[in-house]
Amino acid sequence: MSVEVGDRTYLGPLPAVWVRNHLLGLEELSAEELTAVLDAAAMFKEVTEGCQEKLNVLRGKTCANLFFENSTRTRTSFSLAARRLGADTLDFSPSGSSLSKGETFIDTAKNIEAMGIDVVVVRHRTPGTPHLLAQNLACSVINAGDGAHEHPTQGLLDIFTIRELRGSIAGLTVALVGDINHSRTARSNIWGLKKLGARVILCGPSTLVSQRWRELGVEVSHDLDAILPECDVLNLLRIQFERQTMRPFPSVREYAHLYAMNRERLARTRADILILAPGPINRGVEVTPDVADGPHSAILRQVTNGLAVRMAVLWLVCGAADRDGS
Amino acid sequence: MTRILIANGRVIDPSQGLDRVMNLLLADGRIQPYDQPPRGDEQVLDATGRIVAPGLIDMHVHLREPGREEDETIATGTAAALAGGFTSVACIPNTEPPIDTQAAVEFVQHQAALADNCNVYVVACVSKNREGRELAELGLLVRAGAVAFSDDGSPVYDAELMRRAFEYCLMFDKPILNHAEVLELTRGGVMHEGLVSLVLGLPGMPSAAEDVMTSRDIALAEATGGRIHIMHVSSAGSVEIIRRAKRRGVRVTTEVCPHHFTLTDECLRSFDANFKMNPPLRCRSDVEACLAGLADGTIDCIVTDHAPHAREKKMQELDQAPFGIVGLETALGLVITQLIEPGWLTWSQAIEKMSTNPARILGLPKGTLAPGADADVTIIDPGYAWTVDPMQFRSKSTNTPFVGWQLRGRAETVIVGGKIKYQALPAGTRRDL
Incomplete structure (x- = not known):
C-alpha cells in the first residue's frame, strides 16, 4: 500500500x-x-x-x-x-x-x-x-x-512525543505521577514504555499507586521529591475524581503540596527534563500553570x-x- | 408402583459408610432391604460400571419464580436440576416478591408440585421483604415448611438483627445461610481485587470483604449458640476462619461452588460477563484453599448457586451485567473432572458433600440409601465424556462460563420417590431442539 x-x-x-x-x-x-x-x-x-x-x-x-x-x-x-x-x-x-x-x-x-x-x-x-x-x-x-x-492512542502519542524529543525510549527513566490506579493512560504508557526499554517509576499517594504494580516490573514511589533527580521524563496524570468511589486522599490541597509539579520542584530536576500531561489537566493540582506553560512542557506538542x-x-x-x- | 431393580452398580452411600457392588431394589417409593432375591416383575436398570448414589441435593439454587420468569421458572429450574443429577434442591428466597410469608412458601411448593420434577425445599427470608430491618415470621415459615433462612443476594447486614435471628432460630434448630460480604468494601466492584483487576482497570472486591463478614457471623453464632452456614465460600481467609471455628466447636458449616474451585480471576481478561459472579472468581491461592478445605472436611457441601440470567442481561457492559451463572447442569461433571479424577476427593467424599451433608444441614430425610429411606437415587456414568453446550441445557438461561469445556461423568438416571424422572440420552446423541 x-x-x-x-x-x-x-x-x-x-x-x-x-x-x-x-x-x-x-x-x-x-x-x-x-x-x-x-x-x-x-x-x-x-x-x-x-x-x-x-x-x-x-x-x-x-x-x-x-x-x-x-x-x-x-x-x-x-x-x-x-x-x-x-x-x-x-x-x-x-x-x-x-x-x-x-x-x-x-x-x-x-x-x-x-x-x-x-x-x-x-x-x-x-x-x-x-x-x-x-x-x-x-x-x-x-x-x-x-x-x-x-487508552492506546494516548499512550502512543506520549511515547511518540518522548521519542521525537529524546531520540529513543530505551534507557530513559520515565515517571508517571498521579492517580495511577484509575488511569487508563498510565496503563497504556506502562505497557508501551516497558516494551521499548524504559525504566518506569509510578509515583503518587499509596491509595492511588498500589504496591501490586511492582509485579509488572515497574517501580513504585510515594515520594515525588525523592525520585525527581532521577527522571528524564515526567508524565503528570490527572486525578480521576469521577472514577473514585471514596476520595483516596484527605484534600486536594494536601495532594498539591505533596505531588503538584511546581517551580520549586522543577528547579530540582535534570536540566533537560521533559514534562508531559495527557490532559485535560486540573491546573494547580497536578501541575502549576507556570510549569504547564513553561519551556520544559510538551503538552501542546502532545496534542x-x-x-x-x-x-x-x-x-x-x-x-x-x-x-x-x- | 413399578418396582425398580438397580442391578450390579457400585453403590456408594456415605451415610452408612457403604461402598460395594450390589443390587438396589426400590419399591413403594422406598429403598428396600438389601440382598433380597428379585421377584421377577422389577424394571431392571443395568448399572454395571455405574455409581449408584443417594439422590444429589443442591442446597443453593435460584429458581427466580415468582418475578423473574424470563430467567428461569420453577418448572425449568427443576428440569435442569434433574438433568444435572439432583433429586432435591433448596431454593433461595430472593425472588420478586421475596419468599417471606407462609403464602409465598406455599406458592413455591405448589408450583414445584405442578412441575413434578425434583423435590423443592424452600429457604425463606430472614427479614421481612428481605430488607434487613425486622425478622420475618420465622416460626410460621417453619410451619409452612421452610428448611432454613437466608437473605442471600444480600447479607444480613445489621449485626443486631443477625444476633436476634440466631437466638430465635434456636427454637426451631434451623440454620441461617448468610452471604458474607461487607458492602462498603465492594461498592462498584465487578471482580476480585488483585493484580488482574488492577491491570484491567476494573473495580475490585477484596477477599477481606468476605472474611470480615464471615468472622462476624461466626462470632455471633458462637455467642448465641446459633447455626451459621456460610454460603459460597471463595477466599482462602474465610476457609481458614471457618476451619478454626469448627475446631473450637462453633456450629458453622459451609459450601463451595464449582466455579470457585475451578476458575480464577484471570478469566476476566476475556471481559465476558459469564465470569462475573458474587463472590467473584478469586486467585490461584484461593482456589487451592477451597480444594484443601474440601479435602480436609472444612467445606461441607458443594452447591451450584445456580443463578440464571436472560441472555440480554449478560450481554451488557461488564459493570452493568448482573452477577451469577447457571450451574445445575455442569456441577456433577465439574466435581468428577476437577475433584474426583485429580484425587482431591474420593467418590464417597464427593457424594457426602452433594447429598448426605446438605440433607443433614437442612434436616431433610434424604441423603441416604438406607433401607426404608425415600427412593431418591442418582445413577452416574463416571466416565462419560461430553462437551458443555448451553443450547442443550434444560435451564431457561445459558449463562455459563464453561462453554466448550470437556467434562467427564454425567447423571444417567435420576429417580425421585421411586419414579424415574430423568434418563440421559443415549451416548453421543443430542436433544432435538
Whole structure:
C-alpha cells in the first residue's frame, strides 16, 4: 500500500509486522508493532506538516466515533485524523447508559455498523467494552479509552512525543505521577514504555499507586521529591475524581503540596527534563500553570502529535483489514 | 408402583459408610432391604460400571419464580436440576416478591408440585421483604415448611438483627445461610481485587470483604449458640476462619461452588460477563484453599448457586451485567473432572458433600440409601465424556462460563420417590431442539 500525496510524496507500504485490524490496547503489542506505529506516525507528521491537503489513503471509508463517555480532545483528534486521510466520519454519542434506552450497547453498535462503517472508534466508561465490540462486529475497532483500562492512542502519542524529543525510549527513566490506579493512560504508557526499554517509576499517594504494580516490573514511589533527580521524563496524570468511589486522599490541597509539579520542584530536576500531561489537566493540582506553560512542557506538542499517531493507527488498522479481505 | 431393580452398580452411600457392588431394589417409593432375591416383575436398570448414589441435593439454587420468569421458572429450574443429577434442591428466597410469608412458601411448593420434577425445599427470608430491618415470621415459615433462612443476594447486614435471628432460630434448630460480604468494601466492584483487576482497570472486591463478614457471623453464632452456614465460600481467609471455628466447636458449616474451585480471576481478561459472579472468581491461592478445605472436611457441601440470567442481561457492559451463572447442569461433571479424577476427593467424599451433608444441614430425610429411606437415587456414568453446550441445557438461561469445556461423568438416571424422572440420552446423541 503506497500512496501519492499531491504530486510529491509517497508513503511506504504497510509494514509487514502489522496484521491487526483492531487496536484495543498496548498490552498485547510487541516492541516491533509499537515501533511500526511510531514510525508510521513520524511519516504522517512529516507528510502533513504545513500541508492541509487531504490524503486519499482512506477514501471511500467511513469512521464512526462511538463515544459513550464525554470527550472533546480525543474525539476531535480522531475525526480530524480520519478526514485528513480522506475518510468520511460520523459522530455518535449515545447519552448515558445504553440500558436506559432498552437496548444493549452491542445492539447500538450493530445498528451503526449496519450503516456501512469500516472503523468504530469507541470510548466507554467500562473496561473491555471495545473488546466485546471487536468480538461482535465485523468492522475494525479502535479503543479510544475504556474506563480505567487502556487508552492506546494516548499512550502512543506520549511515547511518540518522548521519542521525537529524546531520540529513543530505551534507557530513559520515565515517571508517571498521579492517580495511577484509575488511569487508563498510565496503563497504556506502562505497557508501551516497558516494551521499548524504559525504566518506569509510578509515583503518587499509596491509595492511588498500589504496591501490586511492582509485579509488572515497574517501580513504585510515594515520594515525588525523592525520585525527581532521577527522571528524564515526567508524565503528570490527572486525578480521576469521577472514577473514585471514596476520595483516596484527605484534600486536594494536601495532594498539591505533596505531588503538584511546581517551580520549586522543577528547579530540582535534570536540566533537560521533559514534562508531559495527557490532559485535560486540573491546573494547580497536578501541575502549576507556570510549569504547564513553561519551556520544559510538551503538552501542546502532545496534542499535535496525537493527530499524526491517530492517522497512523487508522491507516494501519484499515490496511490490515483490507489485506485480510483481499 | 413399578418396582425398580438397580442391578450390579457400585453403590456408594456415605451415610452408612457403604461402598460395594450390589443390587438396589426400590419399591413403594422406598429403598428396600438389601440382598433380597428379585421377584421377577422389577424394571431392571443395568448399572454395571455405574455409581449408584443417594439422590444429589443442591442446597443453593435460584429458581427466580415468582418475578423473574424470563430467567428461569420453577418448572425449568427443576428440569435442569434433574438433568444435572439432583433429586432435591433448596431454593433461595430472593425472588420478586421475596419468599417471606407462609403464602409465598406455599406458592413455591405448589408450583414445584405442578412441575413434578425434583423435590423443592424452600429457604425463606430472614427479614421481612428481605430488607434487613425486622425478622420475618420465622416460626410460621417453619410451619409452612421452610428448611432454613437466608437473605442471600444480600447479607444480613445489621449485626443486631443477625444476633436476634440466631437466638430465635434456636427454637426451631434451623440454620441461617448468610452471604458474607461487607458492602462498603465492594461498592462498584465487578471482580476480585488483585493484580488482574488492577491491570484491567476494573473495580475490585477484596477477599477481606468476605472474611470480615464471615468472622462476624461466626462470632455471633458462637455467642448465641446459633447455626451459621456460610454460603459460597471463595477466599482462602474465610476457609481458614471457618476451619478454626469448627475446631473450637462453633456450629458453622459451609459450601463451595464449582466455579470457585475451578476458575480464577484471570478469566476476566476475556471481559465476558459469564465470569462475573458474587463472590467473584478469586486467585490461584484461593482456589487451592477451597480444594484443601474440601479435602480436609472444612467445606461441607458443594452447591451450584445456580443463578440464571436472560441472555440480554449478560450481554451488557461488564459493570452493568448482573452477577451469577447457571450451574445445575455442569456441577456433577465439574466435581468428577476437577475433584474426583485429580484425587482431591474420593467418590464417597464427593457424594457426602452433594447429598448426605446438605440433607443433614437442612434436616431433610434424604441423603441416604438406607433401607426404608425415600427412593431418591442418582445413577452416574463416571466416565462419560461430553462437551458443555448451553443450547442443550434444560435451564431457561445459558449463562455459563464453561462453554466448550470437556467434562467427564454425567447423571444417567435420576429417580425421585421411586419414579424415574430423568434418563440421559443415549451416548453421543443430542436433544432435538
